Amino acid sequence: MPTYKIKLEDKAAFLNRLEKAEVVLNTNQVVDNKLEGYFTVTIEDPIQVQAVQTILKQSSKITVIKEKLTKDLLREIILQELKKKLEI
Numbered sequence: 001m002p003t004y005k006i007k008l009e010d011k012a013a014f015l016n017r018l019e020k021a022e023v024v025l026n027t028n029q030v031v032d033n034k035l036e037g038y039f040t041v042t043i044e045d046p047i048q049v050q051a052v053q054t055i056l057k058q059s060s061k062i063t064v065i066k067e068k069l070t071k072d073l074l075r076e077i078i079l080q081e082l083k084k085k086l087e088i
Helices: 008-020 046-058 072-087
Strands: 003-007 030-033 038-042 064-068
Touching: 003 008, 008 030, 008 038, 008 046, 064 072
Parallel strands: none
Antiparallel strands: 003 038, 003 064, 030 038
16 A cells, blocks of 8 residues: 655645545545644555546646555556456
């Protein structure tokens, strides 16, 4: 499960974009770090990961500080991409 570290000033824009994309996050997935000026979002669902990645690519004003991807999630993403290519 990847963890995205985003500037706190971009939180409203990020959450609004998620809402428009109909991606629902639990309150325990978003953690503020007001002293450091960022918040973290931990995404558990591969479908949510793809939605978040699309939002971050489309929104150049949202600043991602750090993204951490686990081996299990990377494996899941690769398997999904291979399945898509095999279906074509």
